[in-house]
Amino acid sequence: MTTPRPETLAKLTPVLTKRWLSPDAWRIGTYEKLDGYAALRKALKAHPDDLIQLVKDSGLRGRGGAGFPTGLKWGFIPQGDGKPHYLVVNADEGEPGTCKDLPLMTHDPHSLVEGVIIASYAIRANRAYIYIRGEAVHAARRLRNAVNEAYAKGYLGRNILGSGFDLELVVHSGAGAYICGEETALLDSLEGFRGQPRLRPPFPATHGLYASPTVVNNVGTIASVPYIVLGGAAWWKSMGTEKSSGPMIYSLSGRIANPGQYECSLGVTLRELLELAGGMQPGHNLKFWTPGGSSTPLLTAEHLDVPMDFEGVAGAGSILGTTATQIFSDQDCPVYATYRWLEFYHHESCGKCTPCREGNYWMVRVYRRILSGQGTHDDLDTLLDTCDNILGRSFCGLGDGATSSVTSSLKYFKQDYLDYIEGRTAPKLSDKQLVGAH
Ligand SMILES: Cc1cc2nc3c(=O)[nH]c(=O)nc-3n(C[C@H](O)[C@H](O)[C@H](O)COP(=O)(O)O)c2cc1C
Numbered sequence: 437m438t439t440p441r442p443e444t445l446a447k448l449t450p451v452l453t454k455r456w457l458s459p460d461a462w463r464i465g466t467y468e469k470l471d472g473y474a475a476l477r478k479a480l481k482a483h484p485d486d487l488i489q490l491v492k493d494s495g496l497r498g499r500g501g502a503g504f505p506t507g508l509k510w511g512f513i514p515q516g517d518g519k520p521h522y523l524v525v526n527a528d529e530g531e532p533g534t535c536k537d538l539p540l541m542t543h544d545p546h547s548l549v550e551g552v553i554i555a556s557y558a559i560r561a562n563r564a565y566i567y568i569r570g571e572a573v574h575a576a577r578r579l580r581n582a583v584n585e586a587y588a589k590g591y592l593g594r595n596i597l598g599s600g601f602d603l604e605l606v607v608h609s610g611a612g613a614y615i616c617g618e619e620t621a622l623l624d625s626l627e628g629f630r631g632q633p634r635l636r637p638p639f640p641a642t643h644g645l646y647a648s649p650t651v652v653n654n655v656g657t658i659a660s661v662p663y664i665v666l667g668g669a670a671w672w673k674s675m676g677t678e679k680s681s682g683p684m685i686y687s688l689s690g691r692i693a694n695p696g697q698y699e700c701s702l703g704v705t706l707r708e709l710l711e712l713a714g715g716m717q718p719g720h721n722l723k724f725w726t727p728g729g730s731s732t733p734l735l736t737a738e739h740l741d742v743p744m745d746f747e748g749v750a751g752a753g754s755i756l757g758t759t760a761t762q763i764f765s766d767q768d769c770p771v772y773a774t775y776r777w778l779e780f781y782h783h784e785s786c787g788k789c790t791p792c793r794e795g796n797y798w799m800v801r802v803y804r805r806i807l808s809g810q811g812t813h814d815d816l817d818t819l820l821d822t823c824d825n826i827l828g829r830s831f832c833g834l835g836d837g838a839t840s841s842v843t844s845s846l847k848y849f850k851q852d853y854l855d856y857i858e859g860r861t862a863p864k865l866s867d868k869q870l871v872g873a874h
């Protein structure tokens with residue numbers, strides 16, 4: 437294990453994670469002692485439009501994967517339309533490898549609750565929902581407890597802190613489907629329907645929950661808001677890069693000495709993150725990695741110095757996504773890893789559109805053939821052709837994301853595929869697993 441140098445340790449910028457190690461950090465008493473709800477008091481004295489402008493000025497971009505500017509999204513909510521407005525927090529966190537929202541809600545749930553109240557006030561919503569994935573029982577318990585504590589202290593409910601602003605906040609547990617992280621499928625699920633994406637336009641900003649104006653934001657996005665209110669836009673922009681401002685929680689997993697969450701300014705490199713995480717495990721050399729979960733194209737050891745912000749990662753041919761940085765070594769097989777991800781996408785495909793439903797079904801079968809030593813050279817063309825028919829032709833981002841590791845692993849690691857096809861690598865799957873396809 438390597439020890440990070442002081443200049444690399446200085447890359448850590450704990451903002452959203454700063455309370456995580458405090459004893460009982462999830463309790464309202466601890467939160468209040470550590471500046472908690474001070475931003476809310478300040479925000480309630482401001483005009484809602486000024487808060488939207490502040491978030492615009494900060495350059496905050498969504499932490500759910502796409503990096504959409506948050507203030508702009510809030511500004512799309514029509515005002516004075518006589519309709520109820522809703523804030524919906526996307527706490528589904530289903531992207532493989534991603535582990536930033538659940539620890540945040542477990543360790544510091546009040547930062548999310550405070551962010552919800554400020555954001556709701558800004559967009560003039562009197563009802564907000566946090567949609568949390570069903571399996572996250574512990575985080576949901578902590579969150580519900582935090583919501584109850586906030587009600588008891590007058591931070592939620594009627595006439596919050598005497599401001600005249602009312603807000604009801606509901607924590608809703610989903611049933612555990614990756615597609616319910618897609619914002620329109622989430623809204624359908626919240627309304628009690630089967631979670632499947634909706635056709636856009638119309639967008640949630642005008643026709644969201646119950647066909648009313650709705651903002652859907654990620655946990656990390658909303659939890660950033662109290663810090664921006666207290667610290668100001670200039671302070672927030674002092675971290676990160678010109679177009680990707682602020683700190684970001686990078687969740688590191690895989691063949692590294694110390695997996696976990698590392699909060700750094702956007703633009704940190706994998707080389708620096710690896711040093712912070714104690715380096716690779718002994719005997720392992722970096723072979724490939726995902727910058728933002730399994731829906732983002734793989735990068736390799738050539739990309740150690742790519743700035744991990746929205747533009748930097750895009751420039752290297754991938755996507756920053758959820759900053760779920762999964763590290764694989766020369767002892768891991770990119771063909772097998774891609775197959776396992778495809779099994780996931782095939783299983784999680786909601787079935788609404790043909791390219792994703794059928795394409796993933798067939799690609800899984802081609803991978804099984806290759807990995808059981810029965811693949812052919814034509815299979816590689818079939819995979820690329822299938823990806824061509826999924827990418828950009830699917831109804832939602834799940835289909836597009838499924839193709840990322842296929843095309844990128846073929847781009848960088850074609851030899852690993854050929855080694856199975858030409859018999860140099862021993863089959864990883866048995867004939868039984870090949871036939872046992874469902
Ligand atoms: C298949 C799929 C799954 C998604 N899962 C999540 C998720 O778990 N959490 C999340 O915040 N966004 C997820 N998203 C992105 C959301 O649709 C949406 O862009 C995001 O919640 C917007 O919040 P933000 O602007 O704060 O990033 C997913 C998108 C797709 C296509």
Ligand code: SF4
Pocket residue numbers: 615633784785786787788789790792793830831832833834835836
């Ligand atoms: S891309 Fe996949 S998950 Fe998305 S609508 Fe089509 S079938 Fe459903």
